[in-house]
Each structure stands twice: as C-alpha cells, then as structure tokens.
Amino acid sequence: MVLIMKKYHVYSTVFALFFSFALVAQEVTLKTPDMVVEPGTNIHLDIQVENFNLITGVQFSLNWNPDVLEYIGVDNFGLPNMSTEGNFGTTEVEAGKLRFAWYQLELTGITLADMEAVFSVWFKVIGAPNAAADLLITNSPIVVEVVGTQGMLPFNIQNGNITVAGPNASTETFTTDFVLFQNSPNPFTSITYINFDLNKSTLAHLSIYDNAGRVVYKNSEFYSSGSHAIPIRRDLFQSAGTYLYSLRTDQGTATRQMIVQ
Secondary structure (H helix, E strand, O other): HHHHHHHHHHHHHHHHHHHHHHHOOOEEEEOOOOOEOOOOOOEEEEEEEEEEOEEEEEEEEEEEEOOEEOOOOOOOOOOOOHHHHHEEEOOHHHOOEEEEEEEEEOOOEEOOOEEEEEEEEEEEOOOOOOOOEEEEEEEOOOOOOEEEEEOOOOOOEHHHHHHHOOOOOOEEOOOOEEEEEEOEOEEEEEEEEEEEEEEEOOEEEEEEEEEOOOEEEEEEEEEEEEEEEEEHHHHHHOOOEEEEEEEEEEEOEEEEOOOOO
C-alpha cells in the first residue's frame, strides 16, 4: 500500500507540473502583414512573431494567390542556421505555396523579440490594380507546429492582406457588392467620415495605410445592406500627409486617398 501511494504521489506531481505549464504557456503569435502595394513592383514582406520564447522548432505553410503575387525568394533569416535550401520547400511556389520548417539541434530554445521577423519573403506584384491577395499561414501542405523546451505550444495566427493600388487611387471604384466614396471632409484636421454603400449584408474589411504601406487602422465587421459612415479621428495619425484607405469584401476591393492635416 505504501509503494502504491508513493507511485500515485509521483504521478500526481508530474501531472500537476505538466498541467501548470499548460496553464501558463502563452500562445505564440505568427503573423503576416497588411499592405497596399503598387502594381509591377517588388515587395519585401516580414513574417513576424510574438511571445516567441525558448522555441526549439517551428513549421508552417505560407499560401497566397499566384495571380497577384509572384514568388521571388526569401531572406532576412531570424533564426540560427537558416538557409533557403535547408529550411524552405519551394516546389509549389508557382501554385502559391511555400513550406517552412526549422528546429534547433541543441534544444536549448531561441527567443525573439515581439514583432521580430522569422524571415522575409520577396514577391513581384503581378496583379491588376485593386486586386487583393491574402497572405496566409496555413496547414497546407505542411501543418503548423510550434515547439518549445517544454513541448508543443499553442499558437495564434494573424493573417494579412496585400492590396494592389490603382494607378489613380482617388478614382471611384464600383463593384457588384459595394460603392466606396471619398472621405468627407478631405483634407481634414479633426475628424472625417469614410462612406460606403453595400448592396447586401456582408463582412467588410476597412484598412488605412501610410505611404510605406504600413497599417495605421484596421477593422473588420459584418455590415447590413445600405449606407454606412465610419468616423476617423485625427489623433489616429502620427503625422500629416496622404494616406490610402481600402474597403474589401469577398466581391472586390476599392482604394481611395485621404489627406490628413
């Protein structure tokens, strides 16, 4: 009986330690960017992480629309002993699929700062103006896994979208799904409104970008059919200048310019 109780105590202790680790383990975030890009240009996109602490292995697939983005290559490696040949599978890049896998032989774990890049991808923008391509971290063709020094870790994926700007971003864009209007007032000093009409209820994604393609505002919401006016305040922007705003649904994307004073 004493031996059985001792074994039970050992098993209980091990289970408690494992359970406590599972409770405190933070989700590792894997994220791709949102950007507005010019047609015909080469773009450099960072694949970033958060809570990347004592990681010994990570793998995932990167998917995109090959009619919008043409794969060029990878660089800016953020983990030890990475190489194009050793860590990436490129046999399906023409179909918009890139494999990535890395592991640490020493199993001591690698830590990266929040928003640091694991690697970067070069694409040529071949899509037409106002085309859009989701840049997706997925389980196809290889599944997503993140491993730390204590075992498998939970993860959170934040996928971005690449929108191809039109040659004249102030041109009003019509689709079968919606109409996006010029913000009013424009220019503005305190508050402006982004107005759009929806022909049917739908999920819509509204984003605002600076001239470098960085996202300064992003909101996704299910809207009813009809007219909508989204208030945008001046304190959202760090500096005056010209910005792009984009509305995207499953039916299309429209992009316009706004001037912040």
